[in-house]
Amino acid sequence: MTVPSLNILISGGGIAGHCLAYWLSRTRLQTSITIVERAPVPRITGQAVDIHQPSIEIVKKMGLLNSVREYNTTEEGTTMLKPNGKPFLHLRQADGFSFTNEYEILRADLAELFNDASSKFRNVQCKYGDSVTSLTQTSSSVHVTFASGTSDTYDLVVAADGSASRLRDMILDPSVTKGCYNFIGQYNAFFSIPSRPSDDKMWHFMNLPQGRALMLRPHRNPDTMGAYVCVTTPGHGHKDQRMEDAIATGHEAVRGLLHEYFAGAGWQSGRILDGMDTASDFYISRSATVKLPKWTNNRACVVGDAAWATFGIGTTLAIVGAYHLAGELGKIKASSEIPGALEMYEQSLRPLYKAMGELPPGYPQILFPQTMLGLRVRDSALWAVSKGRGLFKLFGGDKDDNKFKLPEYDWVDV
Incomplete structure (x- = not known):
């Protein structure tokens, strides 16, 4: 059997991309796979994430x-x-009632594990400090131009560049992407401070009025x-217009x-704010959801937060989405079958997304x-429902995800 030879571009060097x-x-x-990442170096920042079945x-x-377990943040629960x-x-967490998951890991650590796993293949190369500026599709290829001024032609292009993906609008029709990005009204700053x-x-x-909160979480x-x-x-x-203006101006x-x-x-606010001033890994983000009626278009598609950003389950969906997408592509016998494989990826993953993505x-x-x-x-409600499993169902825990069985694909042993 003839094995298709494909030139593939993945935009985004995070969890989904690697x-x-x-x-x-x-x-x-x-x-031949190229991962292009806008950041000049692999990102070392990001909050704790967890993964589920x-x-x-x-x-x-x-x-x-085992590596995920070794990289565990060591968090034991929530106070x-x-x-x-x-x-x-x-x-x-040991009592079975906690916001903390058994598989709690920093986003950067999980991305690093996936980066190391993918970089062991000679067919994978990473290109940092660059991004896609234009994309044109035909029935047989995708032509891409980069910010660096170079260009290339691919059989498949995948946007895995986060909830604020720029490539998403180049891949999908405006009628599909209109209103897909929804800011949910929260700004989050993450950084490390000395223990x-x-x-x-x-x-x-710790919460304060006006929607403010300060948190400390253990690191590995x-x-x-x-x-x-x-x-x-x-x-x-x-939006908080003062915060929007500050973000536009810069980290200072x-x-x-x-x-x-x-x-x-109060509490440890002085310690946290002083540590923020000298932290080398300070990062500010807007929390948002992404909802799309369509993830694919001809020879290009979106995956991960670029396709379905949500709270609590986004990392799980990114991993499962990458698995489904690669598995469906692995079935093709010719490059011309790529659009059909992308359609099957969407059909196979939609049921899980609908069950877990809200x-x-x-x-x-x-x-x-x-x-x-x-x-x-809120405090009274938290105390009351903590006596049962309602707390974790209310805030996204205890999802009935065990009923979703992974499809079997024909993987090559490594």
């Missing part, structure tokens, strides 16, 4: 499950704090802690505004209230 490169390299196809099974098939910094609720002997292994979570590295500074607006689509402006917003916040009701505003009264109501 996972896809790995599984494409495990097909019987003869592939069926992505755990995929990671196991990659031989990385909820009142605005005065006093704890009122402890949710321990202290008094730090424990709990996720400390005992010398650092993960600091999170959150600002939540009253509703989805509602964002830091200055966060100092203003959290001045005198935000928890009222999130994030229900967890980050604007008023003291709202905080008291």
Whole structure:
């Protein structure tokens, strides 16, 4: 049987992009894969993420499950704090009632594991500090021009470049992408600060009025802690214009505004804000969802957050999506069958996405209230439902994902 030889471009060097490169390299196809990443170097920032079934099974098939365990953030559960910094609720993972997952890992660490796994294949190369500026499709190829001024022709192009993907609009029709990106009203700053002997292994979570929150979470590295500074607006689509202006100006402006917003916040706010000023890995992001009625177009498609950004389950869907996409492509007998394989990828994954891809009701505003009264109501509700599994169902846990079985594909052993 003739094995198709394909030239493939993946935009985005994160979890979805490297996972896809790995599984494409495990097909019987003869592939030449280029991963293009806008950042000049692999990203080292990002919050803690967790993975659920069926992505755990995929990671196991990659031989990385033990590594994921070794990279665990060591977090043991969540301690909820009142605005005065006093704890009122402890949710321990060992008790089976916690926001903390068994497979809790920093996003950068998981991306690094997938990067290492894909880079072992000679057919995979990474191109940093560049991005796609234009894309033109024909029935037989995709012509791409890059910001660096170079251009090339591919058999397949995949956008795996995050929720704010620029390539998404080049791939899909405007009628498909219109209104797909939805800001849910939350800004999150992530960075590392030095640890202290008094730090424990709990996720400390303190809310303040006006949707503000400060958090400390343990790292695998005992010398650092993960600091999170959150600002939540009253509703989805509602922007904080001062924050928008600061983000447009740069990180120093964002830091200055966060100092203003959290001045005198109590608890360990001084430690967190001082650490923010010197952190080398400071990063600010907007929380958003992406919902698309279509993920594919001819010889190009979207995967990961570029296709279905959501809360709590995005990493799982990115891993599963990459697996499905590579598996369906692995069935083709000729390059001309790529569009059909992309359609099958979408058909096979949609049921899982529909079951798992929705935000928890009222999130994030229900967890980050604007008023003291709202905080008291939320705290009472958290305490009450923590006595049963309702808490974790309410905020996206306990998803019934075991009923989704991974399709069997013809992978090449490595």
